[in-house]
Amino acid sequence: xxxxxxxxxxxxxxxxxxxxxxxxxxxxxxxxxxxxxxxxxxxxxxxxxxxxxxxxxxxxxxxxxxxxxxxxxxxxxxxxxxxxxxxxxxxxxxxxxxxxxxx
Numbered sequence: 125x126x127x128x129x130x131x132x133x134x135x136x137x138x139x140x141x142x143x144x145x146x147x148x149x150x151x152x153x154x155x156x157x158x159x160x161x162x163x164x165x166x167x168x169x170x171x172x173x174x175x176x177x178x179x180x181x182x183x184x185x186x187x188x189x190x191x192x193x194x195x196x197x198x199x200x201x202x203x204x205x206x207x208x209x210x211x212x213x214x215x216x217x218x219x220x221x222x223x224x225x226x227x
Contacts, residue, residue, distance in 0.1 A: 144196040148189055155185045190226040197222060 140148075162178045198219055 140193070140196050141200055144192070144200070148192060151185065151189045151192070155182060155189065158182045158185060187226065194219065194223050194226065 158178065159182055162175060162182060165175050165178065
C-alpha cells in the first residue's frame with residue numbers, strides 16, 4: 125500500500141514538534157555556515173589537511189542532524205497513547221529504515 129507518494133512501508137505526512145523543527149533548522153543554518161567556510165578555504169587554496177578536517181566536522185554535524193530527527197521520530201511518531209486508543213504513526217520497521225539511511 126502506498127501512502128501519499130511514499131514507497132510502501134514508509135510513513136507519509138510525519139511531522140515533528142515545533143521545538144524539534146527549531147533545533148534542526150538552527151543546526152542546519154550552523155552547518156550551512158561551516159560548509160561556506162570550507163568552500164572559502166578551497167577557493168583560497170588553504171592546506172588540504174585543514175580542509176579535510178573541516179569537511180569531517182561538517183559530516184559529523186550533518187549526521188547529528190539526522191540522528192536528532194530519528195530520535196524525535198522515535199519519541200513523537202512511534203509512540204502512542206494506548207489508553208486513548210491511539211496507534212503510532214511509525215512502526216519499528218519504518219524507524220529502522222530511516223536510521224539505516226543515515227549509515
